[in-house]
Amino acid sequence: MSIPDSNRLERLSGMLKRRGIILPAFEIHGGSKGLYDFGPVGGRLRNRVNQNWIDHWTSMGNITEISCPTVTPFEVLEASGHVGEFSDFMVDCIACGEASRADTLLEDFHSNPDALSKSDLQELFSKHNPKCPSCDSSDWSDITAQNLMFNTTIGAGKSGRQGFLRPETAQGMFTSFQTLYRHNRERLPFGAIQVGKGYRNEISPRQGMIRLREFNMAELEYFIDPEEDSNHDFSKWNISLFKLIPEDGKEISISLEKAVNNGIIRDSTVGFFMGLTYDFLIKVGINPDKLRFRQHESDEMAHYAMDCWDVEIHGSYGWVECVGIAHRGCYDLEAHEKYTGKTLRARREFSEPRNIDIDHWTIDGSVAGPAFRSLAGAVKSAVENLSIDTEFPCHIQLDSGESVTVEPQHIKRNQRTEVVTGEWFIPHVVEPAFGIDRIIWHILDHAYDEVSKGDDLYTVLRLNQSIAPVDYCVFPLFEKDGMGEIAKSINTNLCSKLGIISMYDSSGSIGRRYARADEIGVPFCITVDHQSLEDNTVTLRDRDTGQQKRVSIDSL
Structure with a gap:
């Protein structure tokens, strides 16, 4: 029987630290807030x-894994908007100097302070006037915006460029779009x-x-043609009712297909990825009864987003956002295209050729060329972007910042009819973004089970086998009469198998060894005993049921 207890969080955290799963980083030097180690078990x-996350998405067949640098040039994050807008609102306690997030201090007074303006x-x-969490004072500075990116310099000396440690993995995937497009044979959708x-x-x-200040994340950028029907199949989720909190804040239970058809989920690809995200989280051990989807309110959602849902998981800290699934439109690719002048587009072929009337200004090369010389190309691009109603002479500012005057003799009107078979467009993006650390925390929280054994609490970490950090523990009943040698041989053989992790443990009583294995979630324990010497069999014990059976060593 599981025992509810107000001190459960403290015992869970203590066990995670003691067993080398999750522990404060650099602790011998006093540690640092927001930095944690994954120890020998947690790693x-x-x-x-x-790996489960990677396998889950690549199994779709049109999704590719890439790896981009964590150090990111200033220009990339200026183009994306992070330099100007990636901030939280901060207040300083006048009494003790402690900095706090303003919205966090107001959580008891507003349902969603994170969405409020300054x-x-x-x-x-x-x-x-809330109290300071460090000293209980209520003497605060004014609220200020604090950019959250870590600054760095790329290169040395005067040639060094300003850069940042990336705040997300997404931008590297957007700037790699041309490579991804070629890799996928120039066919959408792909991710x-x-x-x-x-x-x-x-x-x-x-x-x-x-x-955290340094964290593990996993993101998917799925590029789609907004004019193409997605035709997603929701049938595999029809027997499941999903807990949704739409924009109005009232929780409902509904199938994904019905939520999409009724317009609650505004885009079918977003709904499809909500289902796939649900499947992944259940597969790695999240309790489905402690999982819900919350839609962003209109004042909370980015101005360019068409729809956005957070996956919230309930645990020891209440409901926590762990995944965000957003339809980002064409914002990201368009922002980088405008900033760099590089084309980040895909080709859409028409079902039948179309006749298109072309009517725009261009330069008369024989006159404008000698007049503008080296600037002629830039002038041509600028003129061709002018409205057909433009009157000349006209003053034009070029991308370089220089200004020129274009006279009537410099230009000519270009009118023609073209037969076109397709067009170039900026793809839209649906982005599921996963906070891996938060997900792992809730996996551990949901798996942590305390069972009463007499006056003691017996801890079992009921992790799913696919993510258990250790697959087997191998125990000799005694390290004598050849039992130790057989156990070591079994352990070595298991460790040699691809994807299998096994641990050898000969310390203490067999009961204590079972307890140590259960505490870190080992699904199976193998015990070599006296009978093993006689018939080449071992005891195989199941963590969750406690049942033991004899199996042949060869069958392992």
Whole structure:
């Protein structure tokens, strides 16, 4: 029988640290908020969750994994909007100097303070004047915006370029669009995935693995033609009712297909990826009863987003956002195209050729060429973007910043009819973005089980086999009479198998060894005993049922 307890979180955190799963980083030097280690057990758990995530998406057949640098030039993040807008609102405690996120301090006074503007936050802050979590003072500075990116310099000396540690993996996939488009034989839809580190200089990291300064994330950018019917098949989820909180804030239980057809989920590709995200989370061990989808409110969603849903998981810290699934339109590719002048487009072929009337200004090369010389190409591009109603002479500012005057003799009107078979367009993007650390925390939280054995609590980490950091523990009943040698041989043989992790343990009683294995979620334990010496069999024990059976060593 599982025992509910208010101190469960403290015991869970203590076990994770003691067993080398998750623990504060650099602790011998005093540690640093928002930085954690995955230890010898946790590191394998993280890798297996990551691999499950990669396998889940690449099984679709049109999704490719790439890897981009974590150090990102200033220009990339200026184009994406991060330099100007990637900020949180901060207040400083006058009494103790501690910095805090303004919205976090107002969570008891507003349902969604993260969506408030600076002025609205300041008004709410002045009204309620919350206490400092560090010293209980209520003497605060004014609210200011704090950019969350870590600055760095790429290169040395005067040639160094300003850069940042990436706040997300997405931008590398957008800037790689041309390569991805060629790789996928110039056919949409297709996707790119990336698993790796992200960095955000959080104002006040809190709640352990929930808010970190260096974190593990996994993102998928799925490129689609907005004019093409998606025809997604939702039938495999028809027997499941999903917990949705639409924009109006009222929770409903509904099938994905019905939610899409009724317009609650505004885009079918978003709905499809909500289903696939649900499948992944259940597969790695998230309790489906503690999972829901919440739609962003209109004042919370980015101006360019067509729809956005957060996957929230309930655990020891309440409901926590762990995945965001957003229809980002063409914002990202268009932003990088405008900034660089490089084409980030896909080709759409028409069902039948079309006659298109062309009517625009261009330059008369014989006159404009000698007049503008080296600027002639830039002038031509600028003139061809002018409205047909433009009157000349006309003053034009070029992309270089230079201004020129275009006289009537420099230009001519280009009128013609062309037969075209297709057109170039900027693809739209649907992006599921996963916070791997938060997901792992909730996997552990949901798997952590305490069973009463007499006056003691017996801990079992009921992890799914696909992500268990250790597959087998091998025990000799005693390290004598050849039992130790057989156990070591079995352990070595198991470790030699691709994808199998086995541990050898001969310390303490067999009961204590079972307990140590259960505590880190080992699905099966193998015990070599006296009978093993006689008939070449071992005891195979199942973690969740506790049942034991004799099996041949050769069958392992």
